[in-house]
Amino acid sequence: MARMLHSIAGHCFICKVGVGPHFSGQVTQPFRQFLLLAAKLAPTLFRPYRVAVTRLDPYTLRPRFPILHQKINGRPLVYFDNAATTQKPLAVLDASRNYYETINSNIHRGVHRLSQAATAAHEAARTTIARHLNATRDEEIIFTGGTTDSINLVASALGRSSRFKEGDEIIVSGLEHHSNTVPWQMLCERLGLTLKVIPVLDNGKLDLAAYQNLLSERTRLVAVNHVSNAFGTVNEVVHICARARAVGALTLVDGAQSIPHFKIDVQLLGCDFYAFSGHKVYGPTGVGILFGRYDLLCELPPWRGGGEMIKEVSFEKTTYNDPPFKYEAGTPNIEGGIALAAAIDFVNELGLDRVAAHEDALIRRAADLLGELDGITLYGPSERTGALSFNFEGIHHYDLGTLLDQMGFALRTGHHCCQPLMARFGMTGTLRASFAAYNTLEEVENLATALKKALMMLR
Ligand SMILES: Cc1ncc(COP(=O)(O)O)c(C=O)c1O
Numbered sequence: 001m002a003r004m005l006h007s008i009a010g011h012c013f014i015c016k017v018g019v020g021p022h023f024s025g026q027v028t029q030p031f032r033q034f035l036l037l038a039a040k041l042a043p044t045l046f047r048p049y050r051v052a053v054t055r056l057d058p059y060t061l062r063p064r065f066p067i068l069h070q071k072i073n074g075r076p077l078v079y080f081d082n083a084a085t086t087q088k089p090l091a092v093l094d095a096s097r098n099y100y101e102t103i104n105s106n107i108h109r110g111v112h113r114l115s116q117a118a119t120a121a122h123e124a125a126r127t128t129i130a131r132h133l134n135a136t137r138d139e140e141i142i143f144t145g146g147t148t149d150s151i152n153l154v155a156s157a158l159g160r161s162s163r164f165k166e167g168d169e170i171i172v173s174g175l176e177h178h179s180n181t182v183p184w185q186m187l188c189e190r191l192g193l194t195l196k197v198i199p200v201l202d203n204g205k206l207d208l209a210a211y212q213n214l215l216s217e218r219t220r221l222v223a224v225n226h227v228s229n230a231f232g233t234v235n236e237v238v239h240i241c242a243r244a245r246a247v248g249a250l251t252l253v254d255g256a257q258s259i260p261h262f263k264i265d266v267q268l269l270g271c272d273f274y275a276f277s278g279h280k281v282y283g284p285t286g287v288g289i290l291f292g293r294y295d296l297l298c299e300l301p302p303w304r305g306g307g308e309m310i311k312e313v314s315f316e317k318t319t320y321n322d323p324p325f326k327y328e329a330g331t332p333n334i335e336g337g338i339a340l341a342a343a344i345d346f347v348n349e350l351g352l353d354r355v356a357a358h359e360d361a362l363i364r365r366a367a368d369l370l371g372e373l374d375g376i377t378l379y380g381p382s383e384r385t386g387a388l389s390f391n392f393e394g395i396h397h398y399d400l401g402t403l404l405d406q407m408g409f410a411l412r413t414g415h416h417c418c419q420p421l422m423a424r425f426g427m428t429g430t431l432r433a434s435f436a437a438y439n440t441l442e443e444v445e446n447l448a449t450a451l452k453k454a455l456m457m458l459r
Contacts, residue, residue, distance in 0.1 A: 056354040058440045064089045065438055075408030078443045083229045083257060083387045083434035084412055085279045088343075092283060095342035099335040107334055108308065108325075122334050125341035126324070132344045133274065133291050134265040140297065142324045143332045146288035147256040148179040150275035151223070153290055153327060154252055155183040156303035158221065159191060163250075166192035168220045171211070171244075174200040174424055175228040175235070178417040180254040184223060198224070200424055204231040204380035212243060219249040226258035226269075230418040230432070231380030232363070232387040234258075241270040250296070256280050260436065261359060261385050263352040266291050278336060282436075283343030287336030290327070297323035304329040347437075355437045356385075362435045362444055363388055369448035373455065379430060389416075389430040395458050397431040403454040404431075409447060 062068055065087045070077050079087060099121070105114035107122050123138075130138045144150045158164065170184050174197050188195045196219075198211045206224075215222075222244035226237050241251040252273040255264060259276040266274050274291040278284050302309050302320050306329035311319040320326050347355065366388050371378055375393035391397055401413035414429040415422045422429060433447060 054354055054357070056350060056358040056437060058358065058438050061089075061350070061438045064091070066090065066093075068438060072408040072410070073406050078409045078439075078446060080433040080435065080439065080443070080447065081410045081412050082260070082436040082439075083280075083416075083432065085285065086260060086282045086436050087438070088284070089282055089346050091346050092339050092342045095339040096284065096335050099338050104335070106331055118334055121338050122332070125337045128341040128344055129289055132264070132348065133289075134267050135291055136267070137294060139323050140266075140291055140294050142290040142292065142297075142327045143337050144275075144288045144290050145286055145333070146277035146279070147177075147254060147275045148277075148288075150273075150288055150290035151179055151252065151254065152183050153303050154273050154275075154292070155187045157300040157327070158250075159187050160301045160303070161299070164191050164193055164220055167194070167218065169194045169196050169214075169216070169218045171196045171198060171214055171219055171222045171224075171249075173198040173206050173211075173224045173235070175204075175206060175231065175233060175421055176223075176225055176418070177229055177254065177256065178419070179256075180223055180225060180252075181420070184221075193220075194218075197420075200421065204228070204233045206233070206235055206240075208236065208239065211240065215243060215247045215249070217247060219244065219247050221250045221252065223252040223254065225254040225256070227261065227385050228380070228418075228421075229257045229387060229434075230416040230421055230430070231389055232384030232434075233380050234383065234385050237269055237271065245270065257386055260347070261352070261356055272296055278340040278343060281340075281343055282346055283340040284333075284336045287333045287340050289340075292323070294323065297327070302326045302329070306330045308332075350437055358437060359386065359435045359439075362439055362441065365441055366433060366435075366444045366447065369445065370451065373448070373451060375455075379425065387432055387434040389432045391427060391430050392455065395455070397429050399458060400431055400451070400454055403457060404447075404450060407450045407453070409450055 067087050068077060068079060103114055103117040103121060105118040107115060107119040110116065110119070126138050126141050126143070130141045133141070135141055142153070144153060170188060170193055172181055172184055172195065185195055187193065196214045198214065199207045201207050222240060224235055224237060224240055227234050237253050241253070244251045251271045252275065253269060253271040255274050255276040257280065258264060260281040264274065272293045276289055278287040309321050309326050309329040311321050363384055367378060367382070370376055370388070370390060373392070377391050379389040392400065397413040401411055404411055412432045412434070416430070416432060
């Protein structure tokens with residue numbers, strides 16, 4: 001509506017509004033001003049209309065996910081474990097199958113037709129991902145095995161560089177997945193560095209005032225997640241990176257849980273590294289991405305030795321390839337990279353804004369409905385993305401998860417690879433429902449009903 005009124009107030013009246021050829025297109029000044037004002041107010045006045053136009057319809061999406069059409073214990077599967085891994089659309093399955101059926105071959109070194117086709121498809125996938133992240137060049141995109149692998153790559157390469165000296169500090173947050181804690185701990189042990197932790201407030205957000213106090217000229221790296229897989233907290237990574245930069249520290253953003261929900265622009269985030277896994281964004285397992293700033297990738301040493309990462313090898317001396325190949329030793333997951341690009345095309349076709357709006361409606365409804373249940377604690381801030389974690393007084397999350405499985409609901413129970421966060425809240429784990437584009441409000445409502453039943457059985 002806003003766009004339509006803007007068009008009226010501006011120029012292309014007839015074609016945009018479809019008034020008809022008899023209309024002259026002349027708009028008087030007061031009328032023009034009225035239209036401009038109306039255009040400004042339209043987003044508020046006509047909100048239901050706007051939502052209706054842009055809403056993502058999960059029911060039209062679900063036929064593209066074959067796995068969703070099955071029964072678990074005689075009940076329709078309700079898949080709410082998307083933060084652990086997402087289901088794959090036909091486009092991704094087809095990309096994988098097509099690769100093996102038509103161009104399977106090893107890449108980069110072959111003169112024959114199949115090798116060239118596989119190389120072209122793999123490098124085209126790199127370009128798709130570079131554009132999606134708004135990297136400045138394709139060479140900033142490294143194919144890895146996933147988020148964990150990407151973070152270990154950075155830890156290993158930094159550990160071999162001259163960037164750290166004993167007594168230097170690395171900052172992580174209390175919301176981190178073990179993947180963004182343990183590699184840094186290992187590096188600290190090896191090099192005599194100190195690991196500092198941004199505390200988590202009671203509302204599940206990071207204490208940014210405390211973060212400011214942790215920063216000093218000794219801080220060499222800040223590594224935080226964009227979205228918490230346990231609580232759905234969205235961290236203020238632009239601010240966190242800017243503050244780190246101000247003291248000369250490098251930054252790594254663990255994007256495992258932001259990549260399926262937001263349009264990512266690494267330049268806007270202002271990070272030096274951004275890591276994610278293909279399987280969290282409707283792509284395959286065993287493939288992931290590390291974005292790294294090009295000058296850093298040129299500067300840092302490689303982490304694994306082998307084929308592909310070299311320029312020249314002799315027993316006396318080996319010289320290394322340029323990024324990204326310098327960091328891609330051995331045969332990569334060729335098909336995985338191609339299928340990951342198909343997944344990125346898929347989310348772009350849906351429109352990540354529409355996905356985010358839809359998932360926001362799901363998570364809000366879930367928080368409202370579950371919040372009414374007796375004895376529940378919902379964790380994290382009220383503004384969450386992707387994941388809703390909760391517990392019921394006197395009931396073990398594992399028992400509840402098992403009963404829900406009997407009713408066809410796939411939720412995750414446990415510590416979600418965030419033991420320090422669980423300890424901070426004095427618990428061993430939670431029950432977590434996490435959402436994707438294909439989930440429906442009906443499924444959310446059914447979860448609330450199923451939880452009521454399960455609670456009656458357990459109490
Ligand atoms: C925030 C976060 N970081 C890292 C990871 C690790 O991802 P992967 O196991 O795909 O390497 C996960 C997986 O759940 C995650 O949620």
